[in-house]
Structure formats: C-alpha cells, structure tokens
Amino acid sequence: MNKLDSLRAAITQALPELQKSPENLRLWIARGSGRCQATATDAFGFEYEANVLIVEMGSDFAVLAHAIFRWLRVNQPDLVVPPKEGFTFDVDPLDNGMADVLLQIRLTQNVTVASKAGGGYDMSYLAEPDPLFGEDLGFGGVMPVPPFAGVDIDG
Template sequence: MNKLDSLRAAIAQALPELRRSPENLRLWISRGSGRCQGTASDAFGFEYEANVLIVEMGSDFAVLAHAIFRWLRVHQPALVVPPNEGFTFDVDPLDNGTADVLLQLRLTQSVTVAKKDGGGFDMAYLAEPDPLFADDMGFAELMPVPPFAGVDIDG
C-alpha cells in the first residue's frame, strides 16, 4: 500500500520539526479490508483507515491541514469533493507551543493484476483520477467561467 509512504513524505516535508525528529511521525493502518470485483479480472483493492500520529507538533495545525489536503487532491481526490469529509483529527495540547495530533483518513487503493508469461503475476497500484475542474473552467471544460468584473450593490 504505497499511499502511506507518499503521505509520510508529504507531512515530513511540510513540518520542519519532523526533519529534526522524524521519529515523531508515526503511521499505521486500522480497520482495513480487501475487496475484489467478482469479475474475470484478478484486480482487487484495499480500503482502510490510515492513522497519522505526530508527537509534540509545534507547527500551526493549518500548515499540516494544507499539506494533507494537497496530498489528498492527488492521492485520494474523492475526499476533497463536498460533502465528503477529508479527514478527522484529535489534538492533545501538551503546553502552549506543542500538541500530540492524531489524524484519521479513510483511504482506498486499487491494484491491477496481470498474468506473466511463464507463470506468476505483475501487480501495480492504480493512480487516482482527478475529479476536480480547473479553477477557470466550467463543466467538462465546455463552458469557461467568465472573468469576474465587479458587483453592483445598488442595482
């Protein structure tokens, strides 16, 4: 499940204290399940809760949230589309400058399976499709969003 590795890298890059103390970032999986489509394909997928614990975090929580949402947009884009919940969190303040922070993200990971000539299988993790529109485009890139010219309050 390669998403945890990239999530760890995104968080570590965003929080300066983790460069000094990488052991303060801990990730694990809970409530995981495996699913297949029941078709002729051997493809399958995982669904799980990724838990991210940051011990003695001194950075602003908004910095962490921004890094998580940027990561979600690429690796689990359905979670940044309303009304979906991006992540849940618990914060245990330790003093005026640090806290232990626990994040929970509900993630999925699809795996393709192809039979190799001569036996065995090749497996690959699928990338997530980006369901979001560019900021300047309308539905399906058919109707560009007009530029904002102003607001007439009295009219």
C-alpha cells in the same frame, strides 16, 4: 500500499520540525479490508483507515491541514468533493505550546493483476483519477463565476 509513503513525504515536507525529528511522525493502518469485484480480471482493492500521529507538533494545525488536503487532491480526490469528509483528527495540547495530533484518513488503493508468461503474477497499484477540477477551474472544468465587483448605478 504505497499511499502511506507519499503521505509521509508530504507531511514531512510541510512541517519543518519533522525534517529534524522524523521519529515524531508515525503512520499505521487500522480497520483495513480487501474487496474484489468478481469480474473476469484478478484485480482487487484495499480500503483502510490511515492513522497519522505527530508527536510534539509545534507548527500551526492549518499548515498540516493544507498539506493533507493538497495530498488528497492527487491521491484520494473523492475526499475533497462535498459532502465527503477529508479526514478526522484529535489534538492533545501539551504544556510547552506543542500538541500531539492524530489524524484518521479513510483511503482506498486499487491493484491490477496480470499473469506472467512463465507463471506468477505482476501487480501494480493504480493511480487515482484526475481531480474533477484544476486550481483555476470550477466544477467539471468550467470557469467559475467571477466574484461580484460592484454595480454602476449611473451607467
């Protein structure tokens, strides 16, 4: 399940203290399940809760949240569309201005399966679909309504 590797990289890049102490970042999977659509292919998928524990985090929680949401836009775009919940979290403040932070993120990972000519199978993880909107566009690729700038009463 390759999403955990890219999630680890995104968090490590965002928080300077993890670059110095990578052992303070722990990821694991809980409550996972497999699913299959009973179609003509052997494709299947996983759904699981990714748990992210950061021990003695000194950075602002908003920095971590920003990194997670940027990662979700590419790797799990359905979680950044209202009314979906992007992630849940627990924070344990410590005496030294740091905190232990636990995030729970519900992820999916789809796998394609192709038979090899000599027997066996080739499996690959599917990329997520493109997000519904880019950084500068609104819903469905439509330009958003510009912000209200004022009213000219004399004109």
